[in-house]
Amino acid sequence: MPENDRLIGNLDEINLELVEREATPRFLMKFSIQLYLAGLSLSNTVSALEIVGVERARSTVHNWVHKAELQPESGRSPDQIAVDETVIRIDDEQYWLYAAVDPDSNELLYTQLETTRTTAISHAFSAELREKHHVDDAVFLVDGATPLEDACSRYRLDFRYQKHGTRNGVERIFRVVKRRTSSSSNRFSHVDPDTADDWLRTFSFA
Numbered sequence: 001m002p003e004n005d006r007l008i009g010n011l012d013e014i015n016l017e018l019v020e021r022e023a024t025p026r027f028l029m030k031f032s033i034q035l036y037l038a039g040l041s042l043s044n045t046v047s048a049l050e051i052v053g054v055e056r057a058r059s060t061v062h063n064w065v066h067k068a069e070l071q072p073e074s075g076r077s078p079d080q081i082a083v084d085e086t087v088i089r090i091d092d093e094q095y096w097l098y099a100a101v102d103p104d105s106n107e108l109l110y111t112q113l114e115t116t117r118t119t120a121i122s123h124a125f126s127a128e129l130r131e132k133h134h135v136d137d138a139v140f141l142v143d144g145a146t147p148l149e150d151a152c153s154r155y156r157l158d159f160r161y162q163k164h165g166t167r168n169g170v171e172r173i174f175r176v177v178k179r180r181t182s183s184s185s186n187r188f189s190h191v192d193p194d195t196a197d198d199w200l201r202t203f204s205f206a
Contacts, residue, residue: 028054029064036065037202070202076109077134078102082141082170083126083148085117088178097200098125101173103141103166108173109133113197122147126155141167 028049035045042058049056082101087094098112098121110129114121126148129135140152140159152159177200 024054024056028052032056032061033065033068033070036061037070065202068202072108072110072201074132075134076102078104078109078138080104080139080141080166081109081129081135082167083129084143084167084170084174085122085148086174086178088113096121097174097177098122099170099173099177100125100129100135101170103168103170106173111197111200113200117147119147119150122151123154126151126157130155143167 032045032049035048036042040048042061045061046056046058049061080103082103083099085096085098088097089095093115096114096117098114100109100111101107102109110125110132112121112125112128136155136157138158140148140157141162142148142152142159143163144161149159151157
């Protein structure tokens with residue numbers, strides 16, 4: 001699905017109740033958030049606002065995005081789930097991104113950002129995924145990542161080894177995340193793990 005398709009989403013899904021004393025019309029705030037989620041940098045989003053005569057700082061738009069506290073909808077019941085982990089870099093530091101994707105819709109169901117890769121973290125990731133969604137009857141698609149396979153076994157989840165095929169959805173999402181995080185200096189004034197984790201939840205909503 002092209003990233004621009006995210007512009008089609010319903011603006012009513014973006015809740016700005018936590019944004020107080022803001023002179024900008026709510027519609028423009030929500031539209032700015034949607035532009036950012038569609039792939040625009042903060043600078044380009046600010047430029048789009050200037051077209052309609054509204055001048056705001058990049059930090060202001062950044063605050064709108066994060067105060068909206070956008071997260072993917074809970075309670076999904078997918079038939080299959082592609083799970084994987086990959087390395088991403090934030091500034092000069094290396095982190096592990098754990099992700100679960102519904103391969104039928106290519107939607108991110110859950111993400112978790114960690115400083116390392118261990119079996120215990122894979123277990124915690126799987127446990128939290130089970131709390132958010134109805135996944136006990138789903139087939140988990142893994143690519144041979146031993147900790148995630150071990151987590152599936154621990155919780156008696158049905159899993160299948162698959163390198164390509166329907167697992168390609170999670171790989172495509174990882175490519176988008178890596179592209180966005182590699183240029184995160186254009187999007188955040190200060191990049192730290194908490195900010196990146198917050199951005200990943202926002203990205204999952206998109």
